[in-house]
Amino acid sequence: xxxxxxxxxxxxxxxxxxxxxxxxxxxxxxxxxxxxxxxxxxxxxxxxxxxxxxxxxxxxxxxxxxxxxxxxxxxxxxxxxxxxxxxxxxxxxxxxxxxxxxxxxxxxxxxxxxxxxxxxxxxxxxxxxxxxxxxxxxxxxxxxxxxxxxxxxxxxxxxxxxxxxxxxxxxxxxxxxxxxxxxxxxxxxxxxxxxxxxxxxxxxxxxxxxxxxxxxxxxxxxxxxxxxxxxxxxxxxxxxxxx
Numbered sequence: 001x002x003x004x005x006x007x008x009x010x011x012x013x014x015x016x017x018x019x020x021x022x023x024x025x026x027x028x029x030x031x032x033x034x035x036x037x038x039x040x041x042x043x044x045x046x047x048x049x050x051x052x053x054x055x056x057x058x059x060x061x062x063x064x065x066x067x068x069x070x071x072x073x074x075x076x077x078x079x080x081x082x083x084x085x086x087x088x089x090x091x092x093x094x095x096x097x098x099x100x101x102x103x104x105x106x107x108x109x110x111x112x113x114x115x116x117x118x119x120x121x122x123x124x125x126x127x128x129x130x131x132x133x134x135x136x137x138x139x140x141x142x143x144x145x146x147x148x149x150x151x152x153x154x155x156x157x158x159x160x161x162x163x164x165x166x167x168x169x170x171x172x173x174x175x176x177x178x179x180x181x182x183x184x185x186x187x188x189x190x191x192x193x194x195x196x197x198x199x200x201x202x203x204x205x206x207x208x209x210x211x212x213x214x215x216x217x218x219x220x221x222x223x224x225x226x227x228x229x230x231x232x233x234x235x236x237x238x239x240x241x242x243x
Contacts, residue, residue, distance in 0.1 A: 003041045010046050011053070013037060018057055026062060030069040038075040047077050048120075051084035063089065064100065071104050079104070079113050083120030090125050097121060098136055105147045111186060118151035118190075123158025130159075130168040134175075141175050149179060150190030157197040170205050173198050177209065180216075180223035192226035199230025206231065 004010060013036045021029035037050050058066055067085055070078050082104050086097045101121035105114045122140070125133040137155060140148045156172045164172070172194065179191045199206050206213075206227060213219055213227060 004046060007046065007049055010037070010042065010050055014050060014053055021057065026066050026069065030066065033070070034073050034075065038073060038077045042077065044080055047080040048084045051081040052088065054081070055085050055088045071107065076112055079108060079116035083117040086121045087124050090121070094132060098125065102140065102148055105151055106145055109147070111189065114147045114150050114190070115154050118154035119158040122151050122155035126155045126159040127162050127164055130164065134168060134171050138175060141179065146184050146187045149187045153190030153192065153194035156194030160197045160201055166202065169198055169202050173205055173209070180219040188222050192222060195223060196226040196230035199227050200233040203231050203234040
């Protein structure tokens with residue numbers, strides 16, 4: 001598989017698909033984009049760059065149709081493209097972007113789809129617009145779909161490590177705590193990831209819930225273990241950056 005390592009090369013490869021788009025429209029563009037970009041080995045930052053270039057070229061009212069076609073392709077790079085374009089659309093199309101992200105996560109039906117799209121859409125939205133995003137994530141948290149619930153943990157991990165305001169961190173911890181009873185493997189992975197990150201960066205928040213964590217029989221051992229790991233890393237993190 002050909003390996004692509006620079007923006008200049010990606011931009012050159014995009015010239016053909018973009019010309020085809022202007023001449024023949026979306027269907028032909030997607031086929032060319034698959035051949036020139038998705039079929040090659042390209043690092044995630046360069047795939048994101050490709051997605052941003054598509055976002056700039058394709059008119060707003062045609063972007064979702066293009067994304068639907070890209071998501072129908074087999075290459076896993078499609079998740080990065082979908083995630084970054086939906087991220088760019090959040091400010092104008094908040095509800096639609098989250099709904100589409102959820103739709104793509106469900107159709108992907110694996111951890112890679114969930115984590116790749118979840119970080120770029122749910123996570124970014126939580127970080128940049130928490131007032132609007134926290135209630136939306138709470139709805140996902142109550143979903144019967146394991147991937148949507150997992151995406152809440154993924155979003156929490158992303159936003160907290162990037163500096164989510166403390167008041168919203170605690171709200172997200174409460175949300176994750178409500179899922180501490182789950183036995184589903186993939187849900188545990190996402191929720192545990194978020195809980196571990198909160199424990200690392202905000203041990204003071206976790207300490208407020210120590211009694212509940214230790215005494216509530218519904219909180220399973222896997223959740224407690226993630227908390228313990230995060231708190232251990234918090235001590236090392238604090239030691240490294242103190243004084």
